[in-house]
Amino acid sequence: MKYCILIVIxxxxxxxxxxxxxxxxxxxxLNLDExxxxxxxxVDGIEQISKGYVFWRVTSTxxxxxxxxxxxxxGSQWFIASIPRLPNPYNGVxxxxxFELGNGIVITSPELQPEEYAYKIQSANKTGRLEKAFVxxxxxxxxxxxxxxxxxxxxxxxxNAIDLSSLRLIVNGKDVTNRATVTQAALTYREDRPQPxxxxxxxxxxxxxxxxxxxxTWVANVSQGKxxxxxxxxxxxNFNVTTNYYGSSADSSAFTYGDPxxxxxxxxxxxxxxxxxxxxxxxxxxxxxxxxxxxxxxxTIGLSIPYIxxxxxxxxxxxxxxxxxxxxxxxLFASLHSPALTLSWSHGEMVRKxxxxxxxxxxxxxxxxxxxxxIAARIQLGTxxxxxxxxxxxxxxxxxxxxxLDDYRYFAYDGSGAVIDTVYTVLPxxxxx
Numbered sequence: 560m561k562y563c564i565l566i567v568i569x570x571x572x573x574x575x576x577x578x579x580x581x582x583x584x585x586x587x588x589l590n591l592d593e594x595x596x597x598x599x600x601x602v603d604g605i606e607q608i609s610k611g612y613v614f615w616r617v618t619s620t621x622x623x624x625x626x627x628x629x630x631x632x633x634g635s636q637w638f639i640a641s642i643p644r645l646p647n648p649y650n651g652v653x654x655x656x657x658f659e660l661g662n663g664i665v666i667t668s669p670e671l672q673p674e675e676y677a678y679k680i681q682s683a684n685k686t687g688r689l690e691k692a693f694v695x696x697x698x699x700x701x702x703x704x705x706x707x708x709x710x711x712x713x714x715x716x717x718x719n720a721i722d723l724s725s726l727r728l729i730v731n732g733k734d735v736t737n738r739a740t741v742t743q744a745a746l747t748y749r750e751d752r753p754q755p756x757x758x759x760x761x762x763x764x765x766x767x768x769x770x771x772x773x774x775x776t777w778v779a780n781v782s783q784g785k786x787x788x789x790x791x792x793x794x795x796x797n798f799n800v801t802t803n804y805y806g807s808s809a810d811s812s813a814f815t816y817g818d819p820x821x822x823x824x825x826x827x828x829x830x831x832x833x834x835x836x837x838x839x840x841x842x843x844x845x846x847x848x849x850x851x852x853x854x855x856x857x858x859t860i861g862l863s864i865p866y867i868x869x870x871x872x873x874x875x876x877x878x879x880x881x882x883x884x885x886x887x888x889x890x891l892f893a894s895l896h897s898p899a900l901t902l903s904w905s906h907g908e909m910v911r912k913x914x915x916x917x918x919x920x921x922x923x924x925x926x927x928x929x930x931x932x933x934i935a936a937r938i939q940l941g942t943x944x945x946x947x948x949x950x951x952x953x954x955x956x957x958x959x960x961x962x963x964l965d966d967y968r969y970f971a972y973d974g975s976g977a978v979i980d981t982v983y984t985v986l987p988x989x990x991x992x
């Protein structure tokens with residue numbers, strides 16, 4: 560019995576070693592065509608977190624999209640992520656957080672069945688009570704893109720109670736009231752070339768006594784007509800420029816922390832969507848970039864469609880602890896994924912510092928480490944929130960052409976100046992990726 564108690568105590572102590580607790584309040588509403596910021600506080604155990612993500616989707620859709628969490632500032636307990644502006648999330652958005660700890664354990668918030676019990680944000684447009692006096696007069700539920708989309712709505716029963724100045728018509732998440740024809744008791748709106756797919760429409764308004772009301776959501780299905788339709792391209796992003804200037808003490812004996820060098824950098828993050836295709840571009844350029852030193856610049860271009868992701872440039876694939884993980888590979892990454900099977904492939908260079916020098920007596924010695932080519936593949940059965948069986952295959956090899964001979968070779972001479980030996984040198988500590 561005492562052994563059982565001891566085992567339980569040890570398990571409790573072990574679990575407490577990676578105890579992490581969160582505090583998160585979902586935003587009150589989802590504002591259409593605006594970026595929605597999510598904030599999560601790590602109350603305890605933030606030092607154990609190696610990386611975090613938020614997975615989100617429009618409610619009632621199938622595909623989860625992934626955004627990386629970032630600290631609000633160095634030393635902060637708050638993680639921040641953004642849900643991009645959405646043109647038509649009339650059902651709202653649901654999301655959950657995922658964190659990977661330094662020991663490889665993955666935890667989520669909500670903790671149990673996060674996809675089923677995800678956090679939810681409702682659309683900001685529907686507030687107040689449902690008003691059944693709003694009646695759709697037009698009844699075309701199935702049309703083609705050649706026919707045009709028409710919605711006609713009447714509110715005769717509350718004609719004298721409604722405040723017309725507060726009335727808003729929301730079509731596919733956008734306020735189109737200024738393009739509609741509004742009378743005392745009715746409204747009409749037309750689109751000559753609607754986009755194929757589902758169109759949603761509803762009305763919000765206030766009564767003269769201040770009560771907020773809204774109509775039901777009316778849905779129409781638009782099929783492709785004979786005339787070709789060009790899908791709209793939605794995009795958003797940000798561009799930043801940063802400079803650092805360091806002053807120095809005139810006292811040569813003064814202690815200096817680190818290597819304070821003046822520098823400048825710029826970054827560009829651009830995201831876009833075209834139908835089912837999602838695009839992203841992340842660029843970071845710094846004046847600290849030096850040939851054969853640890854690379855500072857980062858270039859990433861990626862695209863994804865349902866079940867397929869492709870990334871070119873700098874990427875950190877995660878193929879497990881004993882293969883490739885948390886290593887920057889500059890090349891190509893592709894993933895074919897489904898709920899039960901994932902196939903991943905990565906090919907590129909391990910970017911790292913490749914030259915170094917040190918004083919050996921009165922001589923300056925050069926050492927070098929080759930850049931490495933990395934090829935990896937992974938087959939995974941199961942999901943990240945359940946049982947996983949995976950097989951990895953990895954090959955790493957040096958790229959000899961990445962260094963000149965003088966970077967890792969020097970000659971030894973005798974007293975007369977004759978060459979007596981050729982020395983090839985590498986320093987393992989320079990292999991940092």
